[in-house]
Amino acid sequence: MMSKKSSFWARTSFAFSLLKGGEPTLSHSTKKSAPSSSIANSDAKTLQRLNEALQHGLTAPFYQKRLPPKPLTSLSQWKSIPLLYKEDLVAQSPFGMLCQPREELRQYHESFGTTGMTVSTWLSEKDVQDNYEEVATCAVNFQPQDTVLVRFPYAISLIAHMVHRAAQSRGASVIPASSRSTISPFPRIIELMRKLEVTVLAALPLQVLLLAETAKLLGLSPKQDFPHLRAILTGGEPLPPGKRKHLEEIWAVPIYEVYGMTEIGTAVTSCEQKQAHSLEDYFYFEVLDDNLQTDVESGQIGNLVITSLTAKATPIIRYVTNDRVCRLPEPCTCGRGYPLQIRGRRQDLLWIEQKAIDVWDIDSYLTNLTEAYPSFWVAGLDEKGLRLIIEQEGLKTVATQKEVMSNSSAPAITIETVPVGTLYDRRQLLDTGKVGKPRYIYSRKEMAEQAYLHSDKI
Ligand SMILES: [Zn+2]
Numbered sequence: 339m340m341s342k343k344s345s346f347w348a349r350t351s352f353a354f355s356l357l358k359g360g361e362p363t364l365s366h367s368t369k370k371s372a373p374s375s376s377i378a379n380s381d382a383k384t385l386q387r388l389n390e391a392l393q394h395g396l397t398a399p400f401y402q403k404r405l406p407p408k409p410l411t412s413l414s415q416w417k418s419i420p421l422l423y424k425e426d427l428v429a430q431s432p433f434g435m436l437c438q439p440r441e442e443l444r445q446y447h448e449s450f451g452t453t454g455m456t457v458s459t460w461l462s463e464k465d466v467q468d469n470y471e472e473v474a475t476c477a478v479n480f481q482p483q484d485t486v487l488v489r490f491p492y493a494i495s496l497i498a499h500m501v502h503r504a505a506q507s508r509g510a511s512v513i514p515a516s517s518r519s520t521i522s523p524f525p526r527i528i529e530l531m532r533k534l535e536v537t538v539l540a541a542l543p544l545q546v547l548l549l550a551e552t553a554k555l556l557g558l559s560p561k562q563d564f565p566h567l568r569a570i571l572t573g574g575e576p577l578p579p580g581k582r583k584h585l586e587e588i589w590a591v592p593i594y595e596v597y598g599m600t601e602i603g604t605a606v607t608s609c610e611q612k613q614a615h616s617l618e619d620y621f622y623f624e625v626l627d628d629n630l631q632t633d634v635e636s637g638q639i640g641n642l643v644i645t646s647l648t649a650k651a652t653p654i655i656r657y658v659t660n661d662r663v664c665r666l667p668e669p670c671t672c673g674r675g676y677p678l679q680i681r682g683r684r685q686d687l688l689w690i691e692q693k694a695i696d697v698w699d700i701d702s703y704l705t706n707l708t709e710a711y712p713s714f715w716v717a718g719l720d721e722k723g724l725r726l727i728i729e730q731e732g733l734k735t736v737a738t739q740k741e742v743m744s745n746s747s748a749p750a751i752t753i754e755t756v757p758v759g760t761l762y763d764r765r766q767l768l769d770t771g772k773v774g775k776p777r778y779i780y781s782r783k784e785m786a787e788q789a790y791l792h793s794d795k796i
Pocket of ligand 1: 609612613670673
């Protein structure tokens with residue numbers, strides 16, 4: 339059952355103001371509060387679920403030192419529970435946060451901390467099932483007649499495995515085609531997609547783009563030469579509206595997304611309206627201000643803090659994700675409540691005079707200030723303000739520069755165009771990679787030529 343927590347959010351019409359730094363602003367408000375009795379019921383249910391999560395967490399030595407020994411009596415006490423940072427997860431890996439005995443564990447994954455140290459995530463049988471059921475809530479809606487090509491990395495992160503299981507759980511067949519393998523270079527993926535009549539491609543947005551570039555290099559049209567493709571599922575990168583539209587136009591199919599991370603699973607999925615919704619059956623969401631103390635108002639961007647409500651093996655409680663999100667004040671027409679914008683990593687912000695610019699802001703600049711949304715771009719700051727370098731088709735010889743003076747609340751933006759291929763060398767896409775097998779036996783001639791020194795054995 340979906341939690342009724344989302345009914346807390348006041349109904350408000352909403353305007354996303356482009357060129358004002360992309361900060362969502364409320365245009366006007368028509369507040370309509372939920373009845374107080376339903377809020378009380380919802381509060382009681384949320385408190386009960388949080389207390390269950392706390393009680394389960396107390397089975398791990400790490401949590402015993404930081405969680406209250408007795409159940410909370412009010413939701414207001416929740417904010418006194420210490421926040422959990424990635425450094426804590428690194429320090430406790432691999433076993434410090436285990437809340438189940440070893441014989442209950444079924445699967446292991448790792449992600450990386452900022453210093454390159456690893457974070458351990460263990461999954462019980464029930465955790466595995468919950469994880470793929472989370473993915474399956476996505477409106478990409480896997481079906482038995484689907485052939486799903488999974489182009490996420492299979493080692494050693496979570497997402498590929500869970501998309502794989504989610505598709506199979508709905509009766510689809512799966513092609514595991516890891517993006518981090520020399521066995522499955524780009525041209526082979528294009529061949530597989532056509533030969534096997536793939537209906538759903540699941541990959542990072544960058545991979546979706548690179549596969550389209552590969553198809554073009556092979557003389558194919560992504561729009562016309564993949565007639566069985568019906569949808570694309572992405573994850574692992576923010577997908578702001580301009581970028582989504584760009585990819586949808588290239589492939590001529592709808593794009594759905596999942597948001598999550600190896601240490602928590604999938605926490606947000608797209609609905610049929612392609613809005614991102616939080617999975618409140620599985621997680622408790624907080625969107626906090628920069629001091630990580632107070633909830634921000636709906637419609638404001640804040641820091642996402644997540645608590646797992648169902649995870650058994652390595653549950654996380656008040657985890658600071660370092661991702662910025664915005665809970666929209668207007669409910670989605672799909673009936674799943676109030677959507678989230680996943681605005682990207684906090685460390686990826688560009689700062690101009692205490693004003694933060696994120697990838698959604700840059701996406702709005704690219705959408706509004708360029709003739710065609712560029713597939714490849716980079717952004718950074720210089721002495722004038724924000725500098726965008728974009729690849730542009732049809733450029734003759736010299737890069738042209740365009741300065742865009744925006745209104746007072748937007749930064750000064752300089753757009754520099756460079757020829758296609760400057761930011762990403764497409765020739766790499768056709769590199770079939772070195773694919774070898776263990777080899778022990780060589781011919782007399784090969785022995786004489788010392789061929790064993792040059793063969794691809796891995
Ligand atoms: Zn929706």
